[in-house]
Amino acid sequence: MDKTKQYLSILVNEMHSVVCATLDDQNRPATRVIDIMLTDGHTLYFLTAKGKDFYKQLITHPFIALTGMSGGEGMDRMHATMQKKSISIRGSVECIGTRKLKEIFEKNPYMAEIYPTEKSREALVVFKMTAGTGEFFDLSTKPITRESFSVGAFEKTEEESHVPYLISLACTGCGKCLTVCPQNCIRHESVPFKIDQAHCLHCGNCFTDCPAGAVIRR
Template sequence: MTIARFLGKEVLQMDTKEYLEYIVKVIHTTVVATADDEGLPVTAAIDMMDADESGLYFLTAKGKGFYDRLVKRQYLALTAMKGKGTMSSVAVSIRGKVRELGNERMPELFEKNPYMKEIYPTEESMRALTVFQIYEGTGEWFNLSKKPIERASFTFGGAEKKAKGYFITDACIGCGSCAAVCPQNCIVTDSIPYIIEQEHCLHCGNCLTACPVGAVERR
């Protein structure tokens, strides 16, 4: 899939591989969070260099603290954002397990990301690097450039997909209190119980607060 066609495709039709490819091909540079020895978060700007059905791939130097945290925790979270401003932005977030692959895929990653040869120009300098794979995880797509906003979730590597957000139960009495306070007008009131359109929900929680009978659940 080319970038032009990729950008023109309806987001809710994308599969997991396409979300991962969007991170690599359209955004590329991500902010990654890992935990230090005290359990506190540490962030780093990391380029995601390749993607396939098995996950995301990136490089780091073995002498960095980031490398140590990856090896110890074997877990990370990242956010990739594109857009000139808040209302034109697309964000893709991932939480998942990582493993070190060593030199595996190194030539392929350098070929696909030729700018790396300017940073590590010789074979000797490349020996500082190692390849990591995010091989199992959950992800979320959040698009503020659309009205109403678009939200979608995905998993890869066998991670369990769990329902997140706000849901209206059979306790709904159809009073309309939740719909009145929904900033995205994404609560369908044609039948009882009402239905929240998950693909447009901000997860703001207004519906939960407004419901007089406790019919809204947060999952």
């Protein structure tokens, strides 16, 4: 199973209810819980009612960001927080009308409790993500883990999408960065040192403290 398919399956089947951000009519972020109803392994589908601000916002600015969480259920708050896994996806969406609506109600029978009659479903429309990028983030491993993937038609290499800090050839191997990295994820077997991106918190300590200015921020 490829990465995209794997993470979209977790999103639909395990997380399901996620938080989705759009822009309001003053171009400020707005968030609410939405359900990710379906995936075909490449992209994702959700629905809304035409009367909601959410619908207006999707039509005006068809670009969303969403994050789902899982893990830590039944634990106390402190341990739950450290067990959290999250998936964040950003990308363009388009309205596909009532296509897939029947399939959504079939695969998500609880929807019939919220919109019980055919009449009450009149306002519902389906949206599909056409192109986006995603990131999986796992706080339960030590050090933390992150991985990137693409959604829909989007093709961007991992290098391009989620790597804010890189160590350049200007690295002298002095070791200052090793003392400030909270994740101990700078590899120092050879010079230049190398940030292990899969475990980086993006805190920027190495960038700020490198005496040689060898850490590049992109």
